[in-house]
Amino acid sequence: MKAVVVENYDAIDGISIRQIDTPGISKGEVRVKVGAAAIGFVDGLKVQGLYQTKDPLPFVPGTEFAGVVDAVAGDVSAFKPGMPVVGMTRSGALAEYITVPSAALKNLPPQVPFETAASFQANYLTGLYALDARASLLSGEILLVLGAAGGVGIAAVQIGKLMGARVIAAASTAEKRDFALRYGADQTIDYTRADWRDTLKELTGGHGPDVIFDPVGGEVSLQAFRSIAWRGRHLVVGFASGTIPALAFNLPLLKGGALLGVDLAQIQRREPGTHTRLMAQLFDWLASGQLQPVVGKVVPFENFREAFKTMQSRSALGKMVVTFG
Template sequence: MKAVVVEDYDRIENIAIKNVAKPELSSGMVRVRVQAAAVGFVDGLKVQGLYQTKDPLPFTPGSEFAGVVDAVASDIEGFAPGTPVIGMVRNGSLAEYICASAADLFMTPDGVTPEMGASFFANYLTALYALSARGKLRSGETLLVLGAAGGVGIAAVQLGKLLGARVIAAASTEEKRQFAIECGADAGLDYTHEGWRDELKRLTGSHGADVIYDPVGGELSLQAFRSIAWNGRHLVIGFASGNIPALKFNLPLLKGGALLGVDLAQIGRREPEVRERVIAQLFTWLSNKTLVPVVGRIFAFEDFRGAFAAMTTRSALGKMVVRID
């Protein structure tokens, strides 16, 4: 089968599609014929060896995918060949076939395309866990989303609206702000503009943001925290800017605000019931079309480098997807 293979932590241009052995089934596993795989910010870091953990070489990148069941281990029930599924694994999805644990697979609801399925899991699970379980976002509150047109950002825009919040989408370009507004945000905010906190004050009638969803980090996070409402919650999602900010402890005291960490990688182990509840809510919304995942750009398999290029040049709108079949 064909798979993208990283043999060296090298320039993205040097990663190639190779012919490799089709993965063998083992106990507890399901083999999926991949139809679409997503490329996120973390994948862009991983293939360059810049992520906090390094995958042993060689490896096939890609942690999210959608496809159809190809074959099933004899100890697994409930995944007949041909069943459409959505999955999330550590890596390996930029390939024609992948073996995944049955526990990491979910049936794709009717009407959900492979591109939507591949764009769905990590970003929407992160965003809903952050907004509901961590941020306790309530209907009528104001949610400020930083990096609002990016993968996890646009998921928070859509889910913030579903939870009844007023959503302010902050992003660096007019195109990105417009994209977030088209996806449901109530207002856009240009945070590259020096007076952006005054504009936020105006947009919130001096109240500030009740919840700040922050996948960007750096100086922007420090400035945003200064604009938090009393009893506000600042959700630490990531550091796409490349800078981890250091907040002085007097600020939470003076603002009556809380800083809350969010780590998708740990919730399954630490809060399995919460994860299950959040996933159930997401799949209910996905099935009844209340939630339609945003697919950013779709690349052909042979053009997979374009997806990585978008993720490493700050130019992506939504999630980048590679179509495989």
């Protein structure tokens, strides 16, 4: 089969599609013919060896995928060949076939395209875990989403609206702000402007945001926290800016505010009950049509580098998706 193979941690141009063996099946496993795989910001860091954990070389990148069951182990009864599924794993999704434990898969509602499903789980689980389990966002509260046009940012915009919040989307270009408005944001802010905190103060009537969803980091994070409402919650989701901010401890004291970490990689292991509950909620929303995940640019497998480069340039609207066949 064909797969993207990372043989050395390298720039995107140094990674290529190779012919490798189709994976076999062991006890409890399912092999899936991949229809689409998603590329996120973390995937770009992993192939370059820049992420906080490193996959052993060589490896096939990609954590999210959707496709059709190709074969199952004899002890697996929940899935049958031909069933559409969606899955998430540590790596291996940028290939024509992937083998995973059956627990890594979920049945895909028939009305949901592979491209939509592949871009769904990581971003929307991160958004719901952050806003529900960490921040306890309440209906009527003000939610500020930084980097609102990115994959995880636009997920937070949509979930915030489903939870009844008033959503202010912060993004760096008019195109990105219009994108956020199309997917439910109530208002937008250009956080590249020197006076953006004055605009935020005006929009919130001096109250400030009750919850800040922050996948950006850098100086904008520090400025956002300075504007947070009393007893506000600042969700630390990531550092797309490339800079990890250092917050003076007197600011949380003066604001009565809280910094809350959000790490998708640890949710299932450390909070399995919460993980199960949130996944059930997401798939209920997906099946009912209440939640329609945003698909960014879709590129064919042969052009996978374009997906990585667009994501790394921070010009992506939504999540990048690679399709097969």
